[in-house]
Amino acid sequence: MAVAASEKKMAIHRAACRLFRQHGYPGTSVRQIAEEVGLDGSSLYSHVESKDDLLWEIVHEAAHQFLSALREVRDSNLGIMQKLRNAIITHVGVITSDMDSAAVYTFEWRHLPPGRRTAFTALRDEYEGMFRALVDQAIRDRYITAKDAASATLFILSALNWVSTWFKPDGALSADEVGRMLADYVFDGLRRRTA
Amino acid sequence: MAVAASEKKMAIHRAACRLFRQHGYPGTSVRQIAEEVGLDGSSLYSHVESKDDLLWEIVHEAAHQFLSALREVRDSNLGIMQKLRNAIITHVGVITSDMDSAAVYTFEWRHLPPGRRTAFTALRDEYEGMFRALVDQAIRDRYITAKDAASATLFILSALNWVSTWFKPDGALSADEVGRMLADYVFDGLRRRTA
DNA sequence: CCTACCGATCGGTAGG
DNA sequence: CCTACCGATCGGTAGG
Numbered sequence: 001m002a003v004a005a006s007e008k009k010m011a012i013h014r015a016a017c018r019l020f021r022q023h024g025y026p027g028t029s030v031r032q033i034a035e036e037v038g039l040d041g042s043s044l045y046s047h048v049e050s051k052d053d054l055l056w057e058i059v060h061e062a063a064h065q066f067l068s069a070l071r072e073v074r075d076s077n078l079g080i081m082q083k084l085r086n087a088i089i090t091h092v093g094v095i096t097s098d099m100d101s102a103a104v105y106t107f108e109w110r111h112l113p114p115g116r117r118t119a120f121t122a123l124r125d126e127y128e129g130m131f132r133a134l135v136d137q138a139i140r141d142r143y144i145t146a147k148d149a150a151s152a153t154l155f156i157l158s159a160l161n162w163v164s165t166w167f168k169p170d171g172a173l174s175a176d177e178v179g180r181m182l183a184d185y186v187f188d189g190l191r192r193r194t195a
Numbered sequence: 196m197a198v199a200a201s202e203k204k205m206a207i208h209r210a211a212c213r214l215f216r217q218h219g220y221p222g223t224s225v226r227q228i229a230e231e232v233g234l235d236g237s238s239l240y241s242h243v244e245s246k247d248d249l250l251w252e253i254v255h256e257a258a259h260q261f262l263s264a265l266r267e268v269r270d271s272n273l274g275i276m277q278k279l280r281n282a283i284i285t286h287v288g289v290i291t292s293d294m295d296s297a298a299v300y301t302f303e304w305r306h307l308p309p310g311r312r313t314a315f316t317a318l319r320d321e322y323e324g325m326f327r328a329l330v331d332q333a334i335r336d337r338y339i340t341a342k343d344a345a346s347a348t349l350f351i352l353s354a355l356n357w358v359s360t361w362f363k364p365d366g367a368l369s370a371d372e373v374g375r376m377l378a379d380y381v382f383d384g385l386r387r388r389t390a
Numbered sequence: 391c392c393t394a395c396c397g398a399t400c401g402g403t404a405g406g
Numbered sequence: 407c408c409t410a411c412c413g414a415t416c417g418g419t420a421g422g
Binding site for chain 1 (some may be wrong): 400403
C-alpha cells in the first residue's frame with residue numbers, strides 16, 4: 001500500500017508530523033516544515049500540493065496502519081478474549097511505532113477541510129466498529145460484562161488514545177509491557193478480588 | 196475565588212473557550228472572538244490584555260475547578276474506596292459542567308508561553324498527585340491491586356480525559372450516570388467473574 | 391468602543 | 407530548488 005515516495009518527501013512527512021504534534025496544525029507554518037528539511041518555504045511545493053494535503057496524507061496513512069493491524073488480529077485463529085487482548089496490545093504497538101503520527105491521527109484530524117474530515121471519520125468509525133464487534137462477541141459469549149458494547153469500547157479506546165501523550169520509548173516499560181498492563185487493567189479492573 | 200468580572204468579559208471568555216476548543220488556540224484569531232461578542236477586533240483589547248492572557252485565564256480557572264472539587268472529596272468523611280469513586284464521578288461532573296473549558300484545559304494548555312506553561316503543569320501535577328495519593332492509599336489498604344499507583348492513576352485519568360470529546364448533555368446518560376459507569380469499569384473491569 | 395493603522399507572517403504562485 | 411513576489415490575515419497599538 002505504501003506508494004513509492006522520495007526520501008525528501010518522507011523527510012518532509014516526518015518533519016510535518018513532529019511539528020503538527022508539537023505546535024498543532026494551525027500553529028505550524030509551511031516555512032517551519034521546509035526549514036527542518038533544509039529547503040526554502042516555496043520549494044516545499046515541489047514535493048507537496050498544499051499544507052492540507054500533508055495533514056491528509058499523515059492521518060490517512062496512520063488510519064490504514066491501525067486498520068490493517070486490527071484486521072490481522074480479527075482474522076487470526078484465536079479465541080475471542082485472546083483476540084481482544086491482542087487488539088489492545090497491537091493498538092499500543094501501532095502508537096509506539098510512530099508516536100508523532102499517532103498523536104496527529106488522534107488530535108489533529110479535526111483541522112482537515114470538510115470533505116476530507118468526513119472521509120477520515122469514516123475510516124476512524126470503521127476502526128472503532130471493528131473493535132466494537134470484538135467487544136460485542138465477547139459479551140455474547142459471556143466472557144465480559146458491560147453496560148453495552150459501545151460504552152465498553154469507548155472506555156478501552158480512551159485508555160489507549162492517551163498512550164501517545166505519555167509513552168517514553170526509553171522508559172521503564174516496553175510497548176508490549178504497556179499493552180499487557182493496560183489489557184490487564186481493562187479486563188480485571190483495579191479492585192482486589194476477595195481472597 | 197471567582198473575581199468580579201463584567202458580563203462582557205465573561206462573554207469573551209465563553210466565546211474564546213468555544214473557539215479554542217473547535218479550532219485550536221493557534222487556529223483562532225482575536226477577531227473571530229471579538230465578532231462572536233459583537234465587538235471590533237481592536238476593541239477586545241479594552242477587556243483583555245492579550246490572546247495569551249485569555250488562554251491562561253481559561254486553563255487556570257479550569258485547573259482550580261478540578262483542584263477544589265477534588266480537595267472536597269479528599270477531605271470528606273468517607274472510606275477510601277468511596278472517596279476514589281467520588282473522585283471519578285466528581286471529575287466527570289466538572290468536565291460536563293463546562294465542556295468547552297474542560298477540553299481547552301486538556302488539549303490547549305501546551306500553547307501557553309513557557310512561563311505560564313510551567314505554572315500550568317504545576318497545577319495539573321498537583322491534581323494528579325492528589326488523585327494518585329487516593330489510589331496509593333487504596334493500594335496500601337488492600338482494596339485495589341495495580342502494577343503501581345502511578346500507572347493506575349494514569350489509566351483512570353485517561354478514561355476520564357476523553358469524556359470531554361464525546362459526552363452529550365442531551366444524550367441518554369446523565370453526567371452522574373457516566374461517572375458511575377466509568378467508576379464501575381475502572382474498579383471491576385470488563386471480564387465476567389465466574390459464577 | 392471605533393477608525394485607522396503597524397510590521398510580521400501566513401499559504402501559495404510565477405518564472406526561471 | 408531558489409528569487410521574488412502576491413493578497414490576506416495575524417496580534418496588537420495610537421489616538422480619540
